[in-house]
Amino acid sequence: MLYHAPSNCKSCGRDLRDADIIDTEARQVFDLPPMAPEVIEHRVQRRRCRCGTLSVASFPPEAKAPTCYGPRVRALAVSLVIGQHLPYARTAEVLRDMLATPVSTGAICAMVAEASKRVEPFIETLREGLSRAKVVHFDETGARVRGKLWWVHGASSESLTLYFVHPRRGILAMDAMDVLPGFTGVAQHDGWKPYLRYEDATHALCNAHHLRELEYVSSQMGQGWASEMAGLLLEIKAAVGRASDKGKVALDPRLLGRYLARYDRIVAAGFAANPLPERVSGKRGRRAKSKAANLLERLDRYRSEVLRFGTNFAVDFDNNLSERDVRMLKLQNKISGGWRSEEGAQAWVRVRSYLSTARKQGHNATEVLTQLFGGHCWMPTLPGP
Incomplete structure (x- = not known):
């Protein structure tokens, strides 16, 4: 904490070292201390027992060679490459500037490979x-x-x-x-x-994709059924949100039944507006379908999958999480x-x-990497059965 006092009166110029303090205004400045690597030398001892046996201590896991980088340096390097998408050369430059210690691109590449090997038990748990x-x-x-x-x-x-x-x-x-x-x-x-x-x-199925396709069919192809279907999907989404906010786990069966009936009517109207093209004499194979017809076929065939979010509140309206x-x-x-x-x-x-x-x-990426290079692979909390 630093105090800053006026030295002289701005009016008469009198010395203010012994003047009364009326009040204090505070401001905080967040900064980093000068950064420099800390070098710890590890020495193992050999000791001979009275019985004649020679015993040797072990180096800690991070001391893998006569000179090497510790867990925090390795964690920072891997975090920059994988967490922040920096190329290896730029990562080496950042580490050199930050730590005043040269780290070669080859060393950084070896750190990434080491981290990959160390997360093996995590990957297996993750798949499970x-x-x-x-x-x-x-x-x-x-x-x-x-x-x-x-x-x-x-x-x-x-x-x-x-x-x-x-x-x-x-x-x-x-x-x-x-x-x-x-x-x-x-x-x-x-x-x-x-x-x-x-x-x-x-x-x-992801309804964000369906909304984009329905917008195209509506605006570019001028088909009204598409805007009706988009409106219905969004209406069901809003109904699910309201029900969830009230602690419900399902839509009212009668309301859901009305939504399903409207869905079927809109699909039927879409098929009426997009009849299958007539087969050209002498040509084999499938008849070409428009984008609207292909979308309708999907909405019809996979009705349950499209509306899964309305029948299972654990399912999202779209696939944005994965995207x-x-x-x-x-x-x-x-x-x-x-x-x-x-x-x-x-x-x-x-x-x-x-x-x-x-x-x-809720964990800090650099901290779990530091744990990893320190010999402890962080393991995720898995969902219950």
Whole structure:
């Protein structure tokens, strides 16, 4: 605490060192102390017992070599690379400027690989938690690995996040991620067909996607049924919100019945406005359908999945949770680009799963990384059965 007093009267110039203090105004300045690395030298001793046996002490886990970086430096480096999307070279520059200690890009790469290895028990626990969760959101987005298009798959709940990178987008990748096989909860997604092949799960479709498509059909194709359907979906969403606020777990059956009847009438009106095109003589195969017809077919065939949020209050109206979780991949691509190796990509998404889950559960990312490098892998709290 520092005190600042006027030295002389601004009117007559008299010395104010012995003047009465009338009041005090306070302001606080938050700053960092000068940063410099703390070097701790560890020495192990060898001692010989009277019986002649020679005993040697052990170095602590962080002292892995004659000179090495401690848990906090490693945690900061990995946090910058994976939490803040900095390239390795820029991370090395930041660490050099902040700590006045050079850290090579090769050392930072080794730190990320070490963190990936250390989170192995966390990843297994995470898969277990998601596999038995009541609702899990799924999404995928493209990424570059070795200059080629790969896919980062995400499985998310309110408290858990798992990322997985694979050269394929569909069933092979989903099986390898090992959440959807045998999953019996509600899988919420954008309606991409490979998700729907997992028949043990109950499915819920993202209505944010439907609203965008309905807006296009309404504004660009001039079809009134689309605006009616968008209005109905939003009306049901509002009704679910009001019921939830009152502590209810389901809509009134009569109200739900009226919504379902309106839904069917709107779909029927849509089909009337979009008849199947006549088959061209001599041409084989499926007849081409308009965007409106394809949307109608989905709304009709997957009515239960579209309206799952209205019959199960644990299900969201949209898949925004998962979309938010995979959106950071777009940021990663813009700032740092892709990965040069599969091992580097897998290490990145595994550690990112660790950080994202920790943040969701109220933990500081750098602190859980410090724990990790200190020999303690933080484990998430899993949802109850």
